[in-house]
Amino acid sequence: MCGEDEMYRDLREFIARLETEGRLRRVRREVDWDLELAHVAKINEQDGGPALLFENVKGYPGASVLTSLFTAKERVAIALEVPPETRFLEIARSWVQRIKDKRIPPVEVPTGACKEVVETGDGVDLRSLPAPWFYPKDGGRYIGTAAYLVSRNLDTGRLNLGTYRVMIIDGKRAGIQIIKAKDAEIDLRGYAARKEPMPVALVIGGDPLLFLCSSTLFPLTESEYEVVGALRDAPMPVVKAETSDLLVPADAEIVIEGEIMPGDLLPEGPFGEYPGYYTGAGAVDREYIRVKCITHRRDPILWSTTVGKPITDTHMVMGINRTASLWNDLQNMKIPGIMGVYGPPAAAGRMLAVIQLKQMYHGHSTQVGLAAFATNTGNYGLKTVILVDDDIDPENMDQVMYALGFRYQPDRGTQILERGRSTPLDPSLPIEQRYMTSRVIIDTCIPYEWDHKPMPIEMDAALVERIKGDWASYFTAPAPAPPAKELARV
Ligand SMILES: Cc1cc2nc3c(=O)[nH]c(=O)nc-3n(C[C@H](O)[C@H](O)[C@H](O)COP(=O)(O)O)c2cc1C
Ligand SMILES: [Mn+2]
Missing domain, CATH: 2.30.110.10 (Electron Transport, Fmn-binding Protein; Chain A)
Known part of the structure; x- marks a missing residue:
């Protein structure tokens, strides 16, 4: 024991x-x-x-x-x-x-x-x-x-x-x-x-x-x-x-x-x-x-694990272990800037992955996308890699959809690869030809090389701190005093 x-x-x-x-x-x-x-x-x-x-x-x-x-x-x-x-x-x-x-x-x-x-x-x-x-x-x-x-x-x-x-x-x-x-x-x-x-x-x-x-x-x-x-x-x-x-x-x-x-x-x-x-x-x-x-x-x-339509045991198990092993593989490749990896359980963690990165040089995001497919984990049946900037939480689907909606530019952000190893269980492939699949990198990152990047909206940091520090007072302060004179009726 x-x-x-x-x-x-x-x-x-x-x-x-x-x-x-x-x-x-x-x-x-x-x-x-x-x-x-x-x-x-x-x-x-x-x-x-x-x-x-x-x-x-x-x-x-x-x-x-x-x-x-x-x-x-x-x-x-x-x-x-x-x-x-x-x-x-x-x-x-x-x-x-x-x-x-x-x-x-x-x-x-x-x-x-x-x-x-x-x-x-x-x-x-x-x-x-x-x-x-x-x-x-x-x-x-x-x-x-x-x-x-x-x-x-x-x-x-x-x-x-x-x-x-x-x-x-x-x-x-x-x-x-x-x-x-x-x-x-x-x-x-x-x-x-x-x-x-x-x-x-x-x-x-x-x-x-x-x-x-x-x-x-x-x-x-x-x-x-x-x-x-x-x-x-x-x-x-x-x-x-x-x-x-x-x-x-x-x-x-x-x-x-x-x-x-x-x-x-x-x-x-x-x-x-x-x-x-x-x-x-x-x-x-x-x-x-x-x-x-x-x-x-x-x-x-x-x-026993249940199988069938998501989300079952199988999806959760692969969700966690493919996320961990893809991340582990990428870490072993010593590519800098990878902040987070998320293989959503609904896609069994393995058909699709969202990778969060802090871009540090030209072509960095493409490197990460290609690397994901070249890993031991990603080589086997990973079809879609969605790349997001470091301010997007890859596990938060609203934020990922925001990135896809606003930052993604289809012609620049899409790179298709044609011949990769697949799983014979993938229903998107013809039944008799399931050992090979295509793949796509969907890059939602704001291009590193742009001199003029869109200006993100941020609140005034000092004011945020002051407001948060005094939050309760906004709701507990007494009602404002009535005006001294009655307003003239129009
Ligand atoms: C519940 C469950 C069932 C699985 N069934 C199979 C299966 O029938 N055949 C298979 O090759 N892989 C199956 N897998 C995936 C393998 O377990 C996985 O690819 C694992 O890496 C295999 O071990 P290996 O890498 O030592 O070959 C299943 C995974 C889970 C979570
Ligand atoms: Mn093994």
Whole structure:
């Protein structure tokens, strides 16, 4: 047990804190995993409701399902140990500062709560866990929506944590959507060359930061375990898996161990995804996990995120982690003058970003726009960068609209780039051609090179100070005395 107040050992400590503050409710009524559970969660989220812990899932005594954990900004802030009212951009700033030039490797411990129950051989059945069926046209029950896959790179030995959706095919097989060039897909290429299966562990639970980081675009060489360590300022306790030398978080809820055989495919999907549409091509043949062993807590909590139209968990999670990782990437490029980065959750933090800068030289704003697309984060599917001057708050949409309305000049301020890496989930692209996208820089900054810049209106600073210092007096002063003489009637 870590003991310090600064971090959550596991999902349960986080749940307990949320519950104490009225930010999580238990659902005790029986709920069907077949659509009902996900629909209750989604309706709750549309109303801005709390996190939900479903304790009575039909046919699954003893297990529960957690949803809507991160649909509210306040709960994201709490997971990152900043005050709940912290603005989104400031939560991201704290993330960027905490991992700057710091990595803390995990520490191996002998055993952990994730091993309370160990199922192998005939005992292995994915359907023994209460995986929800989310939307009517989904291809199956999705057990992995807030899960992360642990894999090892054969060349470097680096352990990767990546969130990729996982659908139950049958008791011992689960389809997984690892999009091309994601870290686990690159790991898989190494095993493909050797014609060997890749050992994997699909994990649910543990410190919520594990999930926030497993769904962040860190460079291929980085281990998410070490970034989580830096964010927590303490090493992540891990244990050896049962069937491989992979390391899994000791305090996880559920660990599904197995292997992926490169090139061996089965249909996965469709799934009602976060762009608000089912995945383009319906069911697609993909690699799948052959499950060998399942370990879990005695009363496991299956954490799930809702997907579909914004704003769901998925949008908030990507909103915060893409904002933080784009900002972190830009910071690593050492470009001066970047004051703030904001990836709005409604665009999942990743299709569009607003970047605030203090221009310092000719071409500075164009440099920042191009740099955003060249980062590890922005290279993957970022389509629109809106550049704003340093007096515009990128998180304040009225101010961004002001900049777009008054400072933006379409011919000068628009630069289109034609061929960038896309996400196959983007519904703005034809279904069969979704790996490449165009991009646009929308520059609302007043040009640096103008000799005659528009003159901004400012109040008289000394007067503002005097008025503020004496504010109450404007409302408490006695009524003015009546005039001495009655005014002559006209
Ligand atoms: C809820 C959620 C679901 C996601 N599902 C997928 C998915 O099915 N496939 C995928 O490639 N990426 C998915 N992502 C995005 C990846 O998690 C993200 O790109 C991450 O960087 C992958 O890890 P990696 O960089 O180690 O490959 C999802 C993200 C979230 C928040
Ligand atoms: Mn990674």
